Amino acid sequence: MAHGKLSVMEGSMAIAQAVRMCRPAVISAYPITPQTHIIEFLAQMVANGELDAEYIRADSEFSAASILAGASATGVRTYTASSSQGLLLMTEVIYYLAGTRLPVVFTGANRQVTAPIGLQPDHQDTMSLRDAGIIELYVEDVQEAYDTHIQAFKIAEDHDILLPVMVCMDGFVLTHVYEPVKTFDQADVDAFLPPYEPIHYLTPEKPMVFGSGTDDVNTMEFHYMNHQAVLRAGDKIEAVAREFESAFGHYRGGLIDTYATEDAEVILVAMGSVIGTLREAVDVLRCEDVKVGLVKVRSYRPFPAEALRQAISHAGVVAVLDRALSFGYQGILATDVKTALYDAQQRPQVLGLMAGYGGREVNLDTVREIVKRAQRALDMGHVPQETEFIGLKTETLPQVGAR
Amino acid sequence: MEKNVLSKYDEMLFTPGHRACPGCGASIAVRAILAATGPDVIVVSPTGCVETFTAQYPYSPWGVPWLHVLFENAAAVASGVEAALKKRGLADKVKVIIIGGDGGTHDIGLGALSGMMERGHNVTYICYDNEAYMNTGVQRSSATPLGASTMTSPAGLKSWGKEQPKKNLPAIMLAHSIPYVATASIAFPKDLTRKVKQALSIQGPKYIEVHSPCPIGWGFEAAQTIAIAKLAVQTGLVPLYEAYQDQPLKVRKLSKRVPVTEYLRPQKRFRHLFTGQDDQAHLALIQAIADDNIARYGLGE
16 A cells, blocks of 8 residues: 655645646646635646646636636546636536536635625535536545545546546635645556546547537437436446555545444534534534434535435434525535435435535534534424524624515 | 639548538638648637537538537637647647637637637637628627628617627737738638648747628628628728738738729618618718728738
């Protein structure tokens, strides 16, 4: 097994180092906080000759993604990072990349979406891309972010998959934090991740067209193949995570990760950096004899419905902490968890909570409050109909209809 | 077409059987362009007429690798193709060109185009200019000329068609300090092919705008495409030139001057200027553009 070297570094530097080890041929990027450090570090690596890549400073995120569409179609490994409005500006291209099966790897450094404009980490930006036909993986700390970027290329470029993969990591909390990270030697990463071998690419030796139009006779088949590829990625994500474990000794979950769930009456379900806080909180609450457990959703698309059913069906109440909202309905992860449970033999109640939304802090007290609400639901035998917004300052809200 | 324009590659790089309308100027442009490029080229097209009539799965007339991504990003896509070719060691062997319409070039794709020009990619951007959004059914673009009636700039009691002159995109491209900008017309395919070859011989970003009449959008007989294209040049409304950063403008002089009315009258998009009494006031504004071009570019003998 590869030994690696442990050192303390900024999250963005860890990502840049992981990407460098993956030897992308073309990187294109546009500055937006909080992903900017990643592309700055990569620019410096190219400038220093430590990374032999074409680095294209695009005129917008939209162009950055478009540049990678062209590069990927020409048969090379590609990478970019963005956040918030930048990801939304890329959206049109991201759908194309998925539909054309171009395995671009993205870092989605999560940040709230305007309006109001702000820098807080929530998942509204990347989760709004869930239906684009791509793979989305959410990581909980810097080490997992480092590991997952290396895994992402392997998943994306698999000939049975060929899809864009977005590694989603909370802005600032993960991009700007300094944590101990174990990085690995180039030779070990090369052994894990071979060079990209495209099946289809642009070359005069064998002319091909990319991006044809289709009609009612063919369109559904293209979407079906895209859908099947995302579904197939489920096994691949798990397999690559296990392969990574054999090579590097780290396993942080494939599709999901579970913590103290076996006998839990209340199970918390969440994604991203809040998982670290929740693990600590579970430890504390377990000391107080509260039967609480935790499930991390690592793969959001494909959505691990079966793995989730197995992990949470036995609980009394499942509390979903959401950092993205479908306005006019409910938290987006909560919707997906409820849908997954509908087919379960045994169906726990699901408490949908907006927690950490807009960057609002989630700490031990917040988790105590959430678990208290879950226990109340357990006692009452039902959960509130309305999505609860944890920490909402109701006293600052205008009274509707007061005038 | 003039003699000897078509190369040995004709009907191999761009085959018959595509879905262009009868008399399509853009399809004539594509043939003349590929005669210049030969097979060692990758073509990027934005959404538009050429994309629509050449790429309906599972058919393709393209004998060269061809890539369509979206409407507004052809220049960015081509930048990525060029970068990947560099990494694959093919940058010297394989040329990258864009063939895009005026909507995707002058309007929605202008940001990406400016970005590609500023970054200096070795790509030749060729705009087939049919002066409106023809693929979606004739709506005005910023390349639509003054006075033209389109579905979104219709002539009416209070309108005489598009109220703004055509955007001078070649001048905007020149302002990016790129090494070569040219204008061409499908009426002069030999000249067009030569200009494409010239562009391909120069390192860096190049821009060529090819005036490509559209029988359906402009309202003339399909057999008249070349004749209309020639009249546009002869009036001075479409000056043909090559611009280098360090040399005087090279222009195609006009052997005879034709009044703009001869060009405008056969086209339905201008017929509101000729119903009843000729609309002299507005025709004079259009003639002034031609006169200004002739003086500005030195098109006279």
